[in-house]
Amino acid sequence: MASRICWHCSNQSHMTLQGRVSNVPYDGDGSSTWFAMYTCDECGFASLGRIEVNDIEQLMDAYANRPNARYVDSNRTFENLRAAVGWYANGPNADVDWYPVKGLGKEYEDVPTDIASAASEAYSCFFINANRAAVLLARTTIEAIAKDKGITKGYLSDKIDEMAKQGIVTDQLRDEAHEIRHLGNDMAHGDLNVEVNEEDAEDILGFLDSVIDYVYQQPMAIEKRKRLREARKRRSKS
Ligand SMILES: [Zn+2]
Incomplete structure (x- = not known):
């Protein structure tokens, strides 16, 4: 699936291909460059995708x-090439470079200001390809969440386990928090030979958002629901 961390809403979103792909003119041999417009399934804002096709024959075969x-006309007309690239661009294996590259940060509703600000800054780092800084800030944010919940003793690893023990996070989120910690520790402890690529940083930010959602946003959403329900009940009685 074509997906990215959206430059506008900062969610890890599926991107839906809009219309047809277009290409940078080429002579029909060798690699070719294509562009396509996508919209974010979360916020609807557009991203431009750039797709490099190295082996058009292989792509035509796969298509x-x-x-x-159904019947596919495999003659190498421009329309057929374009249909094949469009199919690939909208498919599960699409390797897409995204424009705009940069977003700003991320807004978090119903999250304590300092925690929201650290998490948002992790996204800002990600958008300027500062992947190690993104991971490091994600680790810091996890530690701040533990502190906010009154857990301050021991190493971060103990704090994460304690959060699970107290039911602040589920076992699965505990494991996700440990993944953030593992990679974050390498950065924090100066192991700079550990490579952190965009995909690693994306995963880590996804884990961080899951933890934040569970610890702060879902309880608040339930609370809001309850209040609405009770207000409705009161109205129907009066
Ligand atoms: Zn979006």
């Missing part, structure tokens, strides 16, 4: 033999 394909 012709795709599951549920």
